[in-house]
Amino acid sequence: ADCHSLRFWNKDEEHILRTFSACIGGEFKRYQDDQAFRSIVEGTSGQTGDEFFHSLVRNLASALPMRWAVISELLDYTQSTCKVVAGWDGESLIQKYQFDAVNTPHEDILGGMFSFYPDRVQDLFPNDPNLKKYNIQSYAGVPFFNSAMKIIGHLSVYDNRPMVDKERTISILRIFAARAGAELERKRSEETIKNMAYHDPLTGLPNRILLNDRLTVALANSKRNKNMLAVFYLDYDNFKNINDTYGHGIGDLLLQRMSELLKGCLREEDTVARLGGDEFILVFPGIHNKEDVKKLAEKINKLGSQPMHLEGQNVQGSISIGVAIYPEDGMTGKELLSSADDALYTAKREGKNRYHFASPLELLPEIK
Numbered sequence: 001a002d003c004h005s006l007r008f009w010n011k012d013e014e015h016i017l018r019t020f021s022a023c024i025g026g027e028f029k030r031y032q033d034d035q036a037f038r039s040i041v042e043g044t045s046g047q048t049g050d051e052f053f054h055s056l057v058r059n060l061a062s063a064l065p066m067r068w069a070v071i072s073e074l075l076d077y078t079q080s081t082c083k084v085v086a087g088w089d090g091e092s093l094i095q096k097y098q099f100d101a102v103n104t105p106h107e108d109i110l111g112g113m114f115s116f117y118p119d120r121v122q123d124l125f126p127n128d129p130n131l132k133k134y135n136i137q138s139y140a141g142v143p144f145f146n147s148a149m150k151i152i153g154h155l156s157v158y159d160n161r162p163m164v165d166k167e168r169t170i171s172i173l174r175i176f177a178a179r180a181g182a183e184l185e186r187k188r189s190e191e192t193i194k195n196m197a198y199h200d201p202l203t204g205l206p207n208r209i210l211l212n213d214r215l216t217v218a219l220a221n222s223k224r225n226k227n228m229l230a231v232f233y234l235d236y237d238n239f240k241n242i243n244d245t246y247g248h249g250i251g252d253l254l255l256q257r258m259s260e261l262l263k264g265c266l267r268e269e270d271t272v273a274r275l276g277g278d279e280f281i282l283v284f285p286g287i288h289n290k291e292d293v294k295k296l297a298e299k300i301n302k303l304g305s306q307p308m309h310l311e312g313q314n315v316q317g318s319i320s321i322g323v324a325i326y327p328e329d330g331m332t333g334k335e336l337l338s339s340a341d342d343a344l345y346t347a348k349r350e351g352k353n354r355y356h357f358a359s360p361l362e363l364l365p366e367i368k
Contacts, residue, residue: 044179052183053086054093056176061088064169066157068136070094071180072106073153080110085153085184089134104128105139109154114142114170119162138163142173144181152188155180200274202252203259211273211281215333218271218285222326228287229326232297233340234262236278236304237318237352246313253310254317261303265296281337287325297321297355305353318353320344329358 044055053071061069070087080101087094101107104125108115117124117139122131130136140163141156155177163169198210206214215231222229236242236258243251255278262272262280271283282300287293304319322344330336339358347356 048183049187050086053180054088056180057086057088058093060155060172060176061090061157064157064172066159066163068094068134068158070156070158071153071184072099072156073184074110074151077110077151080107082106082153105131106141106154106156109141109143109156110151112143112151114140114174115156116140116163116166116170118164118166134158135160137161140166140169140173142170142177144177144184146181146185152181152184200276203256203274205259205263205280206271206273208273208275211271211275211283212333214271214273215283215336218269218283219326219333219336222285225286227285228290228293229336230282230284230287230293230296231324231326231336231340232280232282232284232300232355233322233324233337233344234280234282234300234304235320235344235348237320237348239278239317242315242317246310246315250310250313250315254308254315257308257310258304258319262300265300265303281340290325293323293325294355297323301353301355320347320352321355322347322358323355324358 044052044059047055057069057071061067067090068088071085072082073085075081075083075098081098082101083098084094084096086096101110105115105117105121105128119138121136121139122128125131131139136158138159138161139156141154143151143154146152155173157169157173198207199205200207218229221227236254239251239254242254255274258280259272259274262282266272266282267284269285271281273281273283275281284293284296300321301319304317307314307316309315322340322342324330324336324339324343326336329339343356343358347354350356
């Protein structure tokens with residue numbers, strides 16, 4: 001027979017060839033999956049928190065391989081608001097930012113489904129600015145859940161090329177999305193416990209522990225920079241009568257409203273804390289002009305005198321303030337708080353709804 005003549009395979013031979021090819025392909029695919037899985041596990045082993053998230057996106061992008069890998073946290077389900085917890089762009093970590101998942105490939109995931117767009121994803125989501133900006137062609141993502149099976153975020157990958165293996169990509173994403181969800185839930189619980197230790201549960205303001213820490217830092221900066229520091233000790237006048245007249249529910253709402261008003265008076269470096277009951281402390285570092293302290297006290301007195309409409313009730317009240325200035329009224333946080341407390345009770349004895357300085361204002365020096 002001519003050695004160059006065309007050789008035709010019979011049906012049995014074709015079946016054997018296909019079976020053999022499938023076996024080789026299957027073994028090669030299993031080897032690839034095993035190597036990818038191992039590299040991600042080894043790359044994230046023993047890590048927690050941000051360190052874990054950063055390692056996961058970096059190793060996930062490398063192992064699949066994909067250009068981008070992103071872990072996103074769901075902040076508000078009703079508004080579809082998410083935040084990037086960690087991301088990798090092929091060269092470096094992505095900075096955290098918030099985004100709206102509506103009209104993006106992420107939107108399907110918030111319904112509890114996986115999302116896979118192997119090619120031309122820009123055409124399907126023309127209103128997603130990141131797809132066009134980075135020339136993203138393909139996308140895959142899966143949700144992750146907390147222990148109550150509530151969606152708390154998603155794990156996703158993107159590429160400039162089409163994705164060809166849907167089953168493999170989604171399977172690997174699902175495995176590590178479960179790990180990401182567990183770690184995010186653990187981190188949230190840790191942050192909640194920490195927040196409870198340092199913040200007032202009713203108002204969310206710093207409590208006495210956090211106040212002392214911030215006051216210590218502010219005093220150290222004032223000493224170093226030779227600036228004044230003002231401490232205001234506030235008390236809501238006749239608060240017990242408000243509770244007795246309108247009920248404790250209205251009293252709590254009043255404290256929450258006052259907390260928001262006081263926060264509106266602050267600069268970034270200032271602090272407002274609740275000690276308990278109707279007592280608040282404000283710390284103002286970096287004071288250069290004693291008249292500014294007086295104007296601020298007048299402003300807070302005015303805020304406290306405004307009627308508040310709370311659950312159909314018009315509640316009228318007022319605030320008394322004691323003011324202490326570093327260094328004249330104390331060199332330590334404890335001394336300043338004591339001086340401000342004494343000044344507060346003087347303000348109350350003099351008729352309430354006013355402020356009183358621990359030292360006469362005219363005796364305080366100007367610091368330029």
